[in-house]
Amino acid sequence: MSEPDRKPAGRADGGGRRAGQALLPLLRPAMRWETGLAVLVLAIGVFGALASPEFLTSGNIFNVELNLGEVAIMALPMTLIIISGEIDLSVASMLGMSSALLGFLWARHWPMLAIFVAVAALGAAAGLFNGLLVTRLGLPSLAVTIGTLTLYRGIALIILGPNTISNFPAPYATIGVLGVPHTNITWSIAIFAVLAVIFAVVLHATPAGRSIYAMGASTEAALFSGIRVKRIKTMLFVVSGLVCALAGVLWTFRLTTAVWNNGIGLELNVVAVVLFAGVSIFGGKGTLAGVVLALLAFAGIQNALLLTNFNQEATGIVIGGLLLISVFVPKAASAAGRLRAAIRLGGQP
Amino acid sequence: MSVTVAAPPELPAGTSSRRLTERVVRVREFGIIAVLAVFVLITISIQPRFASTQEVQFILANTTVFALLALGETMVVVSRNVDLSVGSVLGLSAYLSSSLFGKFPGIGIPVVFLAGIGIGLACGVANGLMVAIGRVPSLVVTLATLYIVRGVDILIVGGKEVIAQTLPNSFIAIPRDGVLGIPYLAIVVAALIGAGAYYLRSFRSGRDLYAMGSSPEAARLAGIPVGRRVFTAFAASGAIAGLAGVLWAAQYETIDSSAGTGYELQVIAAVVVGGVAIFGGSGSAVGAAIGALLLGTITSALYVLGISSIWDQAIAGFLLLVAIALDRLIAVRLTAALRRRSAGVGT
Numbered sequence: 001m002s003e004p005d006r007k008p009a010g011r012a013d014g015g016g017r018r019a020g021q022a023l024l025p026l027l028r029p030a031m032r033w034e035t036g037l038a039v040l041v042l043a044i045g046v047f048g049a050l051a052s053p054e055f056l057t058s059g060n061i062f063n064v065e066l067n068l069g070e071v072a073i074m075a076l077p078m079t080l081i082i083i084s085g086e087i088d089l090s091v092a093s094m095l096g097m098s099s100a101l102l103g104f105l106w107a108r109h110w111p112m113l114a115i116f117v118a119v120a121a122l123g124a125a126a127g128l129f130n131g132l133l134v135t136r137l138g139l140p141s142l143a144v145t146i147g148t149l150t151l152y153r154g155i156a157l158i159i160l161g162p163n164t165i166s167n168f169p170a171p172y173a174t175i176g177v178l179g180v181p182h183t184n185i186t187w188s189i190a191i192f193a194v195l196a197v198i199f200a201v202v203l204h205a206t207p208a209g210r211s212i213y214a215m216g217a218s219t220e221a222a223l224f225s226g227i228r229v230k231r232i233k234t235m236l237f238v239v240s241g242l243v244c245a246l247a248g249v250l251w252t253f254r255l256t257t258a259v260w261n262n263g264i265g266l267e268l269n270v271v272a273v274v275l276f277a278g279v280s281i282f283g284g285k286g287t288l289a290g291v292v293l294a295l296l297a298f299a300g301i302q303n304a305l306l307l308t309n310f311n312q313e314a315t316g317i318v319i320g321g322l323l324l325i326s327v328f329v330p331k332a333a334s335a336a337g338r339l340r341a342a343i344r345l346g347g348q349p
Numbered sequence: 350m351s352v353t354v355a356a357p358p359e360l361p362a363g364t365s366s367r368r369l370t371e372r373v374v375r376v377r378e379f380g381i382i383a384v385l386a387v388f389v390l391i392t393i394s395i396q397p398r399f400a401s402t403q404e405v406q407f408i409l410a411n412t413t414v415f416a417l418l419a420l421g422e423t424m425v426v427v428s429r430n431v432d433l434s435v436g437s438v439l440g441l442s443a444y445l446s447s448s449l450f451g452k453f454p455g456i457g458i459p460v461v462f463l464a465g466i467g468i469g470l471a472c473g474v475a476n477g478l479m480v481a482i483g484r485v486p487s488l489v490v491t492l493a494t495l496y497i498v499r500g501v502d503i504l505i506v507g508g509k510e511v512i513a514q515t516l517p518n519s520f521i522a523i524p525r526d527g528v529l530g531i532p533y534l535a536i537v538v539a540a541l542i543g544a545g546a547y548y549l550r551s552f553r554s555g556r557d558l559y560a561m562g563s564s565p566e567a568a569r570l571a572g573i574p575v576g577r578r579v580f581t582a583f584a585a586s587g588a589i590a591g592l593a594g595v596l597w598a599a600q601y602e603t604i605d606s607s608a609g610t611g612y613e614l615q616v617i618a619a620v621v622v623g624g625v626a627i628f629g630g631s632g633s634a635v636g637a638a639i640g641a642l643l644l645g646t647i648t649s650a651l652y653v654l655g656i657s658s659i660w661d662q663a664i665a666g667f668l669l670l671v672a673i674a675l676d677r678l679i680a681v682r683l684t685a686a687l688r689r690r691s692a693g694v695g696t
Contacts, residue, residue, distance in 0.1 A: 143627040151666025314503040320496030327485040
């Protein structure tokens with residue numbers, strides 16, 4: 001995907017930097033999308049607490065965490081993939097496929113550890129297949145992962161058929177009820193927190209992370225500067241497969257149900273969260289801090305609306321509205337900046 | 350949909366048969382038609398019942414809505430955009446239009462159709478305005494409207510549903526009546542697709558969509574009113590989704606707030622299987638319709654062959670990947686051929 005406006009915007013930015021050198025560095029943090037998200041999260045917290053005494057109770061927060069867990073986990077690799085300029089729409093199907101395999105093998109009395117290995121291998125293989133189709137055959141990831149979305153969901157159906165497996169043993173089956181001991185944190189959110197730190201370090205503090213931004217901004221330039229674009233992108237898809245397998249296991253245990261259509265349709269929720277976080281659909285832009293804030297905002301809004309007796313399924317209106325805001329506000333801001341820069345440049349000589 | 354559509358009409362008279370076959374093979378839709386033909390022939394040879402009127406009717410009934418949606422989606426996709434909101438628009442239109450029968454007994458069917466198209470058009474216009482004027486990525490805009498339109502639908506519908514008893518018989522008969530076993534609906538949709546394909550192929554504004562898809566920058570420099578064309582494509586896609594909603598209502602008779610959920614990716618899948626490049630610039634509405642037909646045929650063929658329906662999705666997904674890979678292969682070979690030719694001219 002190419003962004004037609006990127007070049008002029010970049011030029012205007014350069015002009016703006018020269019013109020307002022003294023003031024801009026001070027204002028920049030306040031103008032970041034992430035700052036807006038943080039304010040939004042706070043506002044939702046205050047609104048929720050005022051609107052319902054239940055909002056900030058530990059029981060309610062635990063439920064919010066439960067509902068958020070898998071989407072949050074899958075949003076991590078999705079963020080990296082979108083920043084690198086690709087997209088993975090097969091995440092929910094990989095979740096479903098992992099869930100189906102988990103149920104299938106458990107019904108055949110495999111030991112749980114062996115099942116985990118098998119599920120992880122399946123997830124990695126699914127991701128590798130995506131990655132190879134995208135990088136080695138040069139196919140657009142949007143099309144490829146719509147294809148594998150159908151394919152992997154189909155494989156889930158083949159593995160498990162119309163059966164439902166739900167007799168999982170206690171330490172696993174209770175993750176939907178019990179959190180990490182002595183805390184109010186669900187296992188899924190605890191795992192998410194650990195993964196988020198790892199992903200943030202990789203994305204923001206390693207050469208590999210920088211090259212992910214670089215290839216998202218310009219694949220061509222990244223290639224010429226010696227970045228192994230294909231290898232890194234393949235790796236990202238494999239990681240996505242692995243993480244979705246993990247999400248599939250968590251989903252299955254949380255609902256204590258392995259069924260082929262687990263998590264169906266979740267892919268667009270994951271994409272929506274990541275885009276709402278300020279990650280550009282064209283790649284090269286976005287932060288994991290933004291994604292964490294976006295997840296909090298989403299979960300908070302959904303829950304606040306639930307507690308205020310708004311028709312919960314209609315929260316899509318709010319989610320969609322926020323998504324629109326997330327593309328239009330930065331657009332308007334950059335247009336205003338360009339205008340300002342143009343006026344300054346015009347006034348100087 | 351006849352195979353002859355694929356053959357370019359401007360074929361000069363007296364061409365040798367070798368060149369004729371070459372041209373036919375080179376037509377973009379050839380691959381998908383061949384796959385469909387082979388698939389149908391194999392199925393018939395194993396189970397002749399597949400060719401029965403009843404089966405054909407069943408397949409056509411299941412395909413028409415998707416083929417129609419694929420027409421609108423094709424217009425959007427060839428211009429290097431995407432419309433993810435079609436499923437939600439279909440759902441909203443299906444409920445609102447069909448609920449008119451209950452609210453205004455005796456209302457004319459054409460009025461209901463107009464209402465459905467109008468609802469779809471309004472959604473499409475909203476999409477088009479945001480993408481064209483806001484210059485923001487259509488994937489994000491239509492992902493947002495997917496949620497918003499579905500949310501509005503849920504708010505309006507609540508827990509209610511339109512039930513078959515409130516719908517007049519003549520409305521329910523629309524997808525079922527036909528001539529020679531072919532539903533009128535399929536004929537009308539085929540005509541619409543033909544008209545759409547002709548528009549995309551032969552009208553200036555239609556060609557402009559391809560130009561924008563091949564190279565947005567070049568299209569702008571060439572003076573194509575990019576914004577207006579994008580707007581038109583989205584408006585058309587919305588109106589078509591609205592029409593599809595009314596047809597959906599006539600076909601399924603019971604309409605709640607979940608109508609058309611998840612259709613967006615299936616429609617895009619059909620479009621891509623039909624040879625429309627996901628990043629625009631090539632493909633045809635006829636191809637997209639055949640793509641929808643192929644995906645619909647697989648389901649029925651497996652059923653007729655007695656193969657468990659659990660194989661449906663995996664086969665459809667596999668086919669989709671094959672179609673994408675084939676498309677890429679053709680594109681690569683075409684570029685190579687063009688390069689060879691221009692190199693030949695140069696020396």
